[in-house]
Amino acid sequence: MRIVLLGPPGAGKGTQARRLADSTGMKHLSTGDMLRAEVAAGTELGLLAKSFMDKGDYVPDSNIIAMIQQLIADPAGVLLDGFPRTVVQAKALDDSLEAAGLPIDKVINMSVSNDELVRRLSSRAICTECQTPYNLVSDAPSTEGICDKCGGDVIVRNDDRPQAIMNRMKVFNELTVPVLSYYKSRGDVAEIIATGSPDSVFEALTQAIGSVGHSN
Ligand SMILES: [Zn+2]
Incomplete structure (x- = not known):
C-alpha cells in the first residue's frame, strides 16, 4: 500500500504518520525527519538543507527527489509524509511508481484553518534527543x-520561529496547494479535517485508509 499524506505545516502529519506506521507496519518516509538527520550528521546535504529550512524555504526538488528515489518503490508499502511537496516532486513520484508498477492507493489531505495552524506552530517545541514533540501552551515539559x-x-526549531512560520505558510500556498489540485484532478483525494484531538484525527485517518484495505 502506498499512501501520500498532504497537509500544511502544523496539521499534525508527522504525529499521525508515525502512529499509522506503527499500527499498519507500513514504512514511514518523512522527508523532514530525513533532512533533520542529515543536518544533525553534518553531511553535505544536511548543510545545504539547513540553509533553506531555517528560513522556512523548501530544499530544492532535485535534492529531495535524489534522497527519496530509492525508497519510494519499497514493495512493503510506504507512507509518504512531506513528499511530494511540489508538482515537480509529484510527477517524479508518478514516474518512479509507474516504472515499478506500483500505484498510489490513496492521497489524504489533512486540512486545518490558518489561525489554528499559526497557533499550533508558534507553540511547538521538540526534544533534540528523542524527537518527542511538546506544546509550550498545552503540553509543556515539566x-x-x-x-x-x-x-x-x-x-x-528555527523553522517554528515566527518569521519562518510566515514564510512556510507562503511557500506552502505557492508550491504545495498546487500538488493537492494535481491529485484532485485525478479524483483520488480523501479529505480529513485535522482539527480536534489526535485520537479523533487518527480515527478519521484510519477510516479513510480502511477503504483501500491492508494488503500491499
Ligand atoms: Zn527526549
Whole structure:
C-alpha cells in the first residue's frame, strides 16, 4: 500500500504518520525527519538543507527527489509524509511508481484553518534527543527546556520561529496547494479535517485508509 499524506505545516502529519506506521507496519518516509538527520550528521546535504529550512524555504526538488528515489518503490508499502511537496516532486513520484508498477492507493489531505495552524506552530517545541514533540501552551515539559522522557534539550526549531512560520505558510500556498489540485484532478483525494484531538484525527485517518484495505 502506498499512501501520500498532504497537509500544511502544523496539521499534525508527522504525529499521525508515525502512529499509522506503527499500527499498519507500513514504512514511514518523512522527508523532514530525513533532512533533520542529515543536518544533525553534518553531511553535505544536511548543510545545504539547513540553509533553506531555517528560513522556512523548501530544499530544492532535485535534492529531495535524489534522497527519496530509492525508497519510494519499497514493495512493503510506504507512507509518504512531506513528499511530494511540489508538482515537480509529484510527477517524479508518478514516474518512479509507474516504472515499478506500483500505484498510489490513496492521497489524504489533512486540512486545518490558518489561525489554528499559526497557533499550533508558534507553540511547538521538540526534544533534540528523542524527537518527542511538546506544546509550550498545552503540553509543556515539566521542567522548562528539559525532556520529560529522556532529559534531552527541548527547543523551538528555527523553522517554528515566527518569521519562518510566515514564510512556510507562503511557500506552502505557492508550491504545495498546487500538488493537492494535481491529485484532485485525478479524483483520488480523501479529505480529513485535522482539527480536534489526535485520537479523533487518527480515527478519521484510519477510516479513510480502511477503504483501500491492508494488503500491499
Ligand atoms: Zn527526549
